[in-house]
Amino acid sequence: MYLRSEPRYPPAAEDGDDILLDQVQRASFRYFWEGSHPESGLARDRSGRTADPRNDLVAIGGSGFAFIAILVAVERRWITRDEAKARIGKMLSALERTKRYNGVFPHFINGTDGSTVPFTKLDDGGDLVETSLLFQGLICVRQYFASNDRGEASIRDRINRLWHAVQWNSHIKNTEKVLYWHHSPKFGWARNVPIHGWNEALVTYVLAAASPSYGIDAEIYHEGFAANGAFINGRSYYGVKLPLGPDYGGPLFFAHYSFCGIDPRGLADRYADYWQQNCSHARINYLHSLHNPHGYTGYGSDCWGLTSSHGPRGYVVSSPGLDFGLIAPTAALSSLPYLPEESMRALRRFLALPHGKITGRFGLVDAFSLTSNWFARTYLAIDQGPVVAMIENHRSGLLWKLFMSAPEIRDALRKLGFTSPHLTRETEPNSR
Template identity: 45%
Template sequence: MKILRYFAFFFLLMSCACNDNSSENAAEDAPIIDENPPLLEEELLDQVQKDALKYFVNYAHANSKLARERYHVDDVGNDANIITTGGSGFGLMSILVGIERNFIPRTDAVSRLTTALNFLENADRFHGAWPHWMDGNTGHVIPFTTKDNGGDLVETSFLCQGLLCIREYFKNGNAEEQALALKADTLWKGVEWDWYTQGQNVLYWHWSPNYDWQMNLKLEGYNECLITYVMAKCSPTHPISNACYNQGWARNGAIVNASSYYGFPVILNYNGASGKVGPMFWSHYSYLGLDPRGLTDQYANYWTLTQNHAKIMVAYAVANPYQYLDYSDKCWGLTASYTRNADGSVGYTDHKPTNDRAVISPTAALSSYPYTPVESLKFLRYLYEEHKDKYVGIIGPYDAFSPKFNWVTKRYLAIDQGTIVPMIENHRTGMLWNLFMNAPEIAPGLVNLGFHSTQHGF
């Protein structure tokens, strides 16, 4: 009897052990619930737009409400009173996106924009053009270089791109908003584009009251200055001739390039690139408002041009000719930004395949979202899900980093942060493209130059 009880007890223990093991196996086989699942793409896009917008709201110049040239987290070299004309234009467009997405209250934005435009109205202008840099307290020019102390037509064109979008966005609003729209209209129409030709068939970048035309920099394509010719041609008050565009910008047709790079046609001659491509911002600055989708003229299909530019940058990173750490289809993008000098100090350069310092600039891939949405999303996830603590700060992605050198600059530039919000929004909704292209002076001016747009029906 004792033996039977012993065996019964033994089998009971074995049964319990089997049940326990089954429980453990069941737990091992159960799906693992990730407590921090990857964000949806829309959530990531919201996050990076909110972050970059802070540069133009939380960190704007206190008096003028325009964009500071730079912001350094370590507060070294901030030059807090320097505001930048082109970066401010990008900031105006970013704020419109912030209103539309409820990132910033509309009334606050209108107040902020009114202050900014009042400041521009009273700031130094040179035949209607603003300087590259201004003092945010006084509105007086701050020389960019010794002889660059007057009008900067290219920076002015970036600003006017934003002014047109403000006018179109608010023109049917309440009384305060309509006054803002009228102010934007008056400012843009005050630029004497034709003055900057010196009576020739080309635009010049600078004019100084002290040095006249000594800078002598012609705007010849292809680079970031297409929008300057578009604004100049579309001006209802001081337009340029077609010959100015065709002979000056397009170099009498020599702007066209039939070569390919990494299997993609480059379409146009990127200045100084010898059949390759320039820094990525050349496909951003002109196209915050100017919609390249279905846009053609006698020289290019501009969607193919800009999309191929981004695809080439991705292909270059994947090929990784110098075998730099992390270069891939999720870590890519060469453009003008802060850089790492050979001695480890911080400098500035126009990164591109012919000037690759193993430095990645986040704005390059993020602002290319309309052209390469798959690869730009991969880069966004690389930043925010794999390396957020390292590469993302209080105003979004830092300006530049290098995995090869384990280097990151905790600094921001207006012109780099300023293209992220608008270009991502153009990918999401086409908002700024539609505002700009539907401005009544744009289509007639473009048609006059020989442009057609299947996207906008002209």
């Protein structure tokens, strides 16, 4: 492997910003490169601080982040372009043999044979949001490998076959004008989770509208996801006005997952300016830790970030409205485009914590609580991925340029009523 001139990890808190960011991105990338499932190359759902899990559990959404991380690694010269193409080919082979449901992937699969691993009893079929996180990454890959080289053309063709097969409109129940998260071949719509209200799934509606064969009409977005404006908030929290979503903004992954590919800069529709939305959401999250209404140990201007993560008693979704005293480094690090000074201050603070607890083989651990002196011994794919992606978007805009250069994505955004600088300028040349 390339990974040459390997730097020390963890870096020192006093290192310069570029050094710190490079080291943190690179360590998180290793989760998807060295810590991937050995047979499929896809992303494990979670992994240990010092060792791989003894199972074959692969996360489909996490694998979307893996594809993105590989592109960043090529650009940063941590791996070669040929190494990336070989790994991506292996991953595509695994996806091609994966059991799908009207082209929709399940939440979890067995990385060895592609069989479905039920997420819950009623969730043993297609998961539209996980599928959209996968294709956010795949479309970035397709746009990146744009040369006439036979291997790159093959990657594009294979991605297009998977992409064209997804029947997004199969996740509309009866005549309802909303997409549903899950559908099971055995239990039908019993899981019963409509994708609406402000959450992490804007990219799901954009991709569903972009589908060349199974696209949705614009009214599904407006009446379903936006509920004709019912997801508008407009109230102020800690003195910051929040355009959309639940009180205090909800978990910070709302501002990260869809925006690894969708560029929020200048993006607007009839409901919100999405740069303002994400900046306000991140600032409210930051100010909550600064005010620290529950008196948790360590919270402050250099220690903040509430989102989904592991906790002392398992997986939890933290937010200012449901605060467990649990800080997830991914929340602040993935908010770097929105709050660069506050995010860098948090990174330096995290690196000043005991290295034997806060860091491991893939960088900063998933979460910690100074109140209970608890540090995770684990990593999550859905937390590691946005760290690589959003730091890179802050540094170079790479993934935003790639995703927004896709013709179907531009057409879908226009169809749904969005405006964006990407819709008025010529297509940017793809990266090499």
